[in-house]
Amino acid sequence: MIVESLVWHSEADTAQFATALATQPALRHAFIELQGDLGAGKTTFVRHLLRALGVQGRIKSPTYAVVEPHEAPGLAIWHFDFYRFSDPREWEDAGFRDLFASPGLKLAEWPEKAAALLPPADLVIQLQVQPDESRRATLTAQTTTGAALLQGLKMEMKT
Ligand SMILES: Nc1ncnc2c1ncn2[C@@H]1O[C@H](COP(=O)(O)OP(=O)(O)O)[C@@H](O)[C@H]1O
Ligand SMILES: [Mg+2]
Numbered sequence: 001m002i003v004e005s006l007v008w009h010s011e012a013d014t015a016q017f018a019t020a021l022a023t024q025p026a027l028r029h030a031f032i033e034l035q036g037d038l039g040a041g042k043t044t045f046v047r048h049l050l051r052a053l054g055v056q057g058r059i060k061s062p063t064y065a066v067v068e069p070h071e072a073p074g075l076a077i078w079h080f081d082f083y084r085f086s087d088p089r090e091w092e093d094a095g096f097r098d099l100f101a102s103p104g105l106k107l108a109e110w111p112e113k114a115a116a117l118l119p120p121a122d123l124v125i126q127l128q129v130q131p132d133e134s135r136r137a138t139l140t141a142q143t144t145t146g147a148a149l150l151q152g153l154k155m156e157m158k159t
Contacts, residue, residue, distance in 0.1 A: 076104035
């Protein structure tokens with residue numbers, strides 16, 4: 001398990017990190033969990049990442065649908081928000097199992113609400129609002145894919 005800690009002073013820092021992450025080849029088949037309270041900046045981060053990956057048009061938030069699919073050039077992306085997820089049967093009914101098994105990028109807000117069903121995340125990004133409104137981002141790699149993402153990011157952010 002590799003852990004990194006960053007501070008994002010403003011949304012511009014969030015966007016810069018998202019842009020660096022978007023260049024990582026390992027992202028193309030990864031599952032990333034976003035943890036943090038309401039307003040921590042999970043959706044904001046996802047929006048910047050989708051833009052950096054080339055998703056165009058209006059980016060809808062998945063709160064009511066649980067999952068919102070997106071298409072970037074050569075990459076399928078699924079943005080989950082499990083905030084209102086309560087019925088495990090929905091997991092089977094909505095075909096989430098197949099979705100997690102298929103290639104592409106999966107991003108999940110409120111993963112703790114579906115914890116028993118989700119596969120282990122490659123990367124966990126935990127966001128905390130600091131007293132000065134900046135965000136502390138704690139990145140935890142839990143798989144070799146996650147470790148590759150963190151290694152690649154370190155190289156990218158040095159330059
Ligand atoms: N790094 C940051 N610094 C300051 N404000 C931020 C930062 N990231 C996001 N925000 C702001 O905080 C709010 C986060 O909202 P949102 O992304 O919807 O949170 P969540 O999805 O975690 O509930 C937005 O208003 C956004 O502009
Ligand atoms: Mg959100």
